[in-house]
Amino acid sequence: MTSKARHIVLAAGGTGGHMVPAEALADALKARGEAVSLVTDMRGDAYRNIMVDIDRMVLRATSHMRGGIIGKVGSVFSIMTSFFAARRYLKKVGATQIVGFGGYPSMPVILAARSLGIPFGLHEQNAVLGRVNRWMAEKASWVALSNANTTLVPEGVQQIHVGNPVRSAVQAIAGNPYQAPEAASVIRLFILGGSQGAHILSREIPSALVALPEYIRMRLIITHQARTEDIDAVKRTYGEAGISANVQSYFDDVASILDDTHLVISRSGASTLAELTATGMPAILVPLAIAADDHQSANAKPLGAKGAAIVMAEPEFRAPALTETLEHILDSDDALSEMAKNMKSFARLDAAERLADTVLNANEETPKAKEITP
Known part of the structure; x- marks a missing residue:
């Protein structure tokens, strides 16, 4: 796979805690000439000053943490519909790798990537691996950590300590x-x-x-x-x-x-x-x-x-x-x-570049897996 053939899709939404490192990675990848796009949710899309110059798709996924049985049923339905929407989008743009930043908006994108045999990696911002990242980690090509001592990482997962990227202005x-x-x-x-x-x-x-x-x-x-x-x-x-x-x-x-x-x-x-x-x-x-x-x-x-x-x-x-x-x-x-x-003394100023290196060095020799019908 040559760099010209790559199209990297970032899956991030919900809060600025997910969107900011995604933007920093997007900037680092674009500076290297890579094709990048974003799949987010409505809350992520509300950050109109973040990743304004890259193609994006907005899902209607809602959190599984919503209260009451009606909210939870609605959340499951939204994730299912978002899964199929994300699957269509990944095929449309010719995605070759996905980077998930945790949170429920990334879940249907990662599931869609798995169904299409597209390799994916995860970035964890916090010192405790988030729930969605925990669910997806065992099938990920790699899990990039902000904190070298992050807890609740499943055994056998390829861990890379990169730090947490900050926005370019910072x-x-x-x-x-x-x-x-x-x-x-x-x-x-x-x-x-x-x-x-x-x-x-x-x-x-x-x-x-x-x-x-x-x-x-x-x-x-x-x-x-x-x-x-x-x-x-x-x-x-x-x-x-x-x-x-x-x-x-x-x-x-x-x-x-x-x-x-x-x-x-x-x-x-x-x-x-x-x-x-x-x-x-x-x-x-x-x-x-x-x-x-x-x-x-x-x-x-x-x-x-x-x-x-x-x-x-x-x-x-x-x-x-x-x-x-x-x-x-x-x-x-x-x-x-x-x-x-x-x-x-805690600063990792090269975090965005280290994460970009991880993305671009992963799966270089890995052939695309056979498409799996969901």
Whole structure:
């Protein structure tokens, strides 16, 4: 198989945690002259600023985790119809390899690839192999891991540690040195709740910041991502305390904000952590308690153990505890700089290129398997 004959289809959707590394891989593959397209779902398609220049197909697959028997039956039906739609699309574009990024939108694409005898690989962003990737791993040509110590990987699976690719805008600032705030100068905090915001962050953080000593509080400049329904309350709390704050439901210039930030308070989704490690950004991490297999806690644990971040579980993430933590690190001469250095030690800036190498080196000598009728 020559490189000119290849057409690589990426299967990603659901959240930015799947879409961002898929975009980074797409960029790396296109730079090498490869044909790339995307199969996603309606939520993935809503990220209109991601992979805007490649062909895409949008499936109507819905999560098997939806509540109630009606929701689950509807999910099974949507996956079946998406399977046949994906199968037609893969044949239409002449797909030669599939890369799945986990999550339910990738399931019908991988199943379609298996039925057509098209080889596929998987990329796992989190420190716990996701459920869909676990189901598909044993038949995959390879499983690329962001974390070398990822758990729940089935025995006998070919594992490759590549890291978690970050978007090109973040890659571009990764070499910029971290600058801790100087004495009496402004302190810039960036609050990130993931792609959908996080109510607990909007509930506890403003109160915690208001309670800081005045000599710290009046130096703060806040950029806060909040759910739409929380924005007014968050703005009001900051405004009444005289804290300068930009509160929005979504920021499309995360890289430029990170480049001018001193401390991040966020969830510990895999893509967020990849961007924090790439930029060497100190953080207070609040893992999502209901995340499948508690994977956000697993993501955050190594960073907390090495002093790159302070990890606060949801039950302990309350305003008084956060105020105490912030006062300690913001009043220290070197706490933020030390955290930044430790965070940077986790960076894998070549992750997209390593993943592209894995894709292009796989199955070079493997003949296409006989088509299997589903």
